[in-house]
Every structure is written in C-alpha cells, then in structure tokens.
Amino acid sequence: MEYSIQQIARAAGTTSRTLRHYDDIGLVRPSRVGGNGYRYYDDRALVRLQRVLLLRGLGLGLDAIGEVLRAQDAQAAGGEHPAAAEARVLATHLELLQRERSRIEAQIGSVERTIAALDRTSRAHAAPGEQNPQEDLMSENMFDGFDHTQYREEVEQRWGADAYAKSDGWWRGLGEQGQADWRERAERLGRDWTEAAQDGADPASEAAQDLARRHVEWLRGIPGTPAHEAGGDLAGYVLGLAEMYVADERFAANYGGVEGATFVRDALRIYADREL
Incomplete structure (x- = not known):
C-alpha cells in the first residue's frame, strides 16, 4: 500500500518540505514518484522514516543519522530478509528508547519522592509532635536521573x-x-x-x-x-x-x-x- 507525501507528513507530524529534504539527501526515498512529480511511500519507506525520527528524537543530526543508516544497511546486505533486518535494527532503537525511558522514570520518581517529603514537612509544621521529615530529602534520592x-x-x-x-x-x-x-x-x-x-x-x-x-x-x-x-x-x-x-x-x-x-x-x- 502506498501513501502520498501529504498523508505521511500529517501522520508523522512533520512537513512535506522536510520529507522532500530527506529524499534529496538520501535518508528516506519515496517508493515511487508519479508522472506528476508527486512522491509516494510504501510500508518499507514508512519503517525507514520511523527509524530517522527515532534517531532525531535521540538527538542525532541528519549527517550522523545517514551514517548510522548506511552502516545498518551494509550489515543487512548479507542476504538477510529485509523485514528481518528492519526488525533487528528497530530492536536496537527500542533498547535506546528504553534506556531513555528509564532515565525519565528515574527523574519522575525523584520528583514524586521530593513532593512527598515536602508534604510531610508541611504536615510536621501543623503537628509539632510528628518527626521532622526535612532530613529525609537527600535520602529520598531527589537527584536520581539528573546530572547538572x-x-x-x-x-x-x-x-x-x-x-x-x-x-x-x-x-x-x-x-x-x-x-x-x-x-x-x-x-x-x-x-x-x-x-x-x-x-x-x-x-x-x-x-x-x-x-x-x-x-x-x-x-x-x-x-x-x-x-x-x-x-x-x-x-x-x-x-x-x-x-x-x-x-x-x-x-x-x-x-x-x-x-x-x-x-x-x-x-x-x-x-x-x-x-x-
């Protein structure tokens, strides 16, 4: 099944101009170009675009993304079925995303623990007999996931x-x-x-x-x-x-x-x- 460049741009949250640029620099080629000059993309092109967007989300520039894709394409050129090669590459991307998720989850957890500790501090002022929790902040690992x-x-x-x-x-x-x-x-x-x-x-x-x-x-x-x-x-x-x-x-x-x-x-x- 094929999709127009406008459909892909809307689905991916990008622009037709960006997709044309990706084509010009060889990152994501359309599956075909119609007689009217319109670009169309098949499922394989969509998977490749997803790879590009994942790498962009990890902070890589377009030149670096091109190098990564070329290296991955070269590894997959040894007779491996294209779908299997794409799945293996995406598994690598998934691992990177999971690491990033772990870092974000650590930050969320640290902020949640800090909020809880501050709530206990406010309650302590209202109930003087309660143990003062202000000393708990550092023990709450409030800087997990952060590196200033x-x-x-x-x-x-x-x-x-x-x-x-x-x-x-x-x-x-x-x-x-x-x-x-x-x-x-x-x-x-x-x-x-x-x-x-x-x-x-x-x-x-x-x-x-x-x-x-x-x-x-x-x-x-x-x-x-x-x-x-x-x-x-x-x-x-x-x-x-x-x-x-x-x-x-x-x-x-x-x-x-x-x-x-x-x-x-x-x-x-x-x-x-x-x-x-």
Missing part, C-alpha cells in the same frame, strides 16, 4: 574553569522560576530559527538578521562567556559557536538538525560581519 554538571569538563576545556564557575553561579542564582524563564526564551529562539529555516528564509533577510540579533543578545546575558565579559572577542565567540552548531549534533538538534543549524550559522556570519 555533565558538561562541566567540556566547558572548562573550551573556555576555562572561571567561565564555568561564573556561569554555574549565575544559573543557580536564577532560582527555579528564573531558570524556567530562561529555558523558555532559549526554546522559543530555537523554534523561531527552525521555522525560518524550514520556510526557506534567506540568511541575509531582515527576518533572519533579526533572529541573529536576538541570538547575540541572548548570548550576552550568559556570564562567563566572551559575549558577556567586557573586552571579550564577541565576534570570534559568535562565529565559533555558529560553526559548533553545525559540527556538534547536540547543538544542531536545537535547530532541527544540520540543515537548520547551517542556516543559523550563515545568518550569524552575516550579522557578525555587519554588526560586530
């Missing part, structure tokens, strides 16, 4: 221990609401970049350059970075980050993958040349 310092070594290597200390102190000083507001600002900026890239905006356009301005202002607000420190090499820092967005899959994922990150990089290059 996982990038500490990398940051210190790139920009020095002082940069990490300043940024870490600033972050902790924001408090819960301040951290939530900062995340929302970063996520909104990432969404706006991604949408502009998907719409095919020109990096030199007014809209793209306004995004670049917002991006640089956002970077200026992070202590410990050359963007924040007086006399720092702001242009060099922005250009270095722009290249990192493309080269590092973790950053590229914030902008819809390598294609989106490339758009961000090009727009920031133009902004830095004009304004910095």
Whole structure:
C-alpha cells in the first residue's frame, strides 16, 4: 500500500518540505514518484522514516543519522530478509528508547519522592509532635536521573574553569522560576530559527538578521562567556559557536538538525560581519 507525501507528513507530524529534504539527501526515498512529480511511500519507506525520527528524537543530526543508516544497511546486505533486518535494527532503537525511558522514570520518581517529603514537612509544621521529615530529602534520592554538571569538563576545556564557575553561579542564582524563564526564551529562539529555516528564509533577510540579533543578545546575558565579559572577542565567540552548531549534533538538534543549524550559522556570519 502506498501513501502520498501529504498523508505521511500529517501522520508523522512533520512537513512535506522536510520529507522532500530527506529524499534529496538520501535518508528516506519515496517508493515511487508519479508522472506528476508527486512522491509516494510504501510500508518499507514508512519503517525507514520511523527509524530517522527515532534517531532525531535521540538527538542525532541528519549527517550522523545517514551514517548510522548506511552502516545498518551494509550489515543487512548479507542476504538477510529485509523485514528481518528492519526488525533487528528497530530492536536496537527500542533498547535506546528504553534506556531513555528509564532515565525519565528515574527523574519522575525523584520528583514524586521530593513532593512527598515536602508534604510531610508541611504536615510536621501543623503537628509539632510528628518527626521532622526535612532530613529525609537527600535520602529520598531527589537527584536520581539528573546530572547538572555533565558538561562541566567540556566547558572548562573550551573556555576555562572561571567561565564555568561564573556561569554555574549565575544559573543557580536564577532560582527555579528564573531558570524556567530562561529555558523558555532559549526554546522559543530555537523554534523561531527552525521555522525560518524550514520556510526557506534567506540568511541575509531582515527576518533572519533579526533572529541573529536576538541570538547575540541572548548570548550576552550568559556570564562567563566572551559575549558577556567586557573586552571579550564577541565576534570570534559568535562565529565559533555558529560553526559548533553545525559540527556538534547536540547543538544542531536545537535547530532541527544540520540543515537548520547551517542556516543559523550563515545568518550569524552575516550579522557578525555587519554588526560586530
């Protein structure tokens, strides 16, 4: 059975433009292209698209996904039935997803235990004779599933221990609401970049350059970075980050993958040349 590109886009929660791009770079080929140029996808193409979306969800960029798929395809080329090969590959993806689920479940459990401990604390104030549960918080494993310092070594290597200390102190000083507001600002900026890239905006356009301005202002607000420190090499820092967005899959994922990150990089290059 075959499905049109519009049907697949709706079912997968993506866009026809994205599917056409996947076709152009060889990630997901349609099963056939009609005489009118419309793309159609069969069940095997759907399974491959699912693999791509799973890997995207794990934070891999499009270039890395292509390498993974090519390696898996090569392994499956030894005479194994295509359905068996797909099932084996998906079993690997399933294992990765289960690990991620375990991490999220650990976080959920830690937050639930913290809420329970805080509830006991509030009841203790209402009933002075009850054992004070405030000492229970650390024993409740409240940090299961969390790693707030996982990038500490990398940051210190790139920009020095002082940069990490300043940024870490600033972050902790924001408090819960301040951290939530900062995340929302970063996520909104990432969404706006991604949408502009998907719409095919020109990096030199007014809209793209306004995004670049917002991006640089956002970077200026992070202590410990050359963007924040007086006399720092702001242009060099922005250009270095722009290249990192493309080269590092973790950053590229914030902008819809390598294609989106490339758009961000090009727009920031133009902004830095004009304004910095």
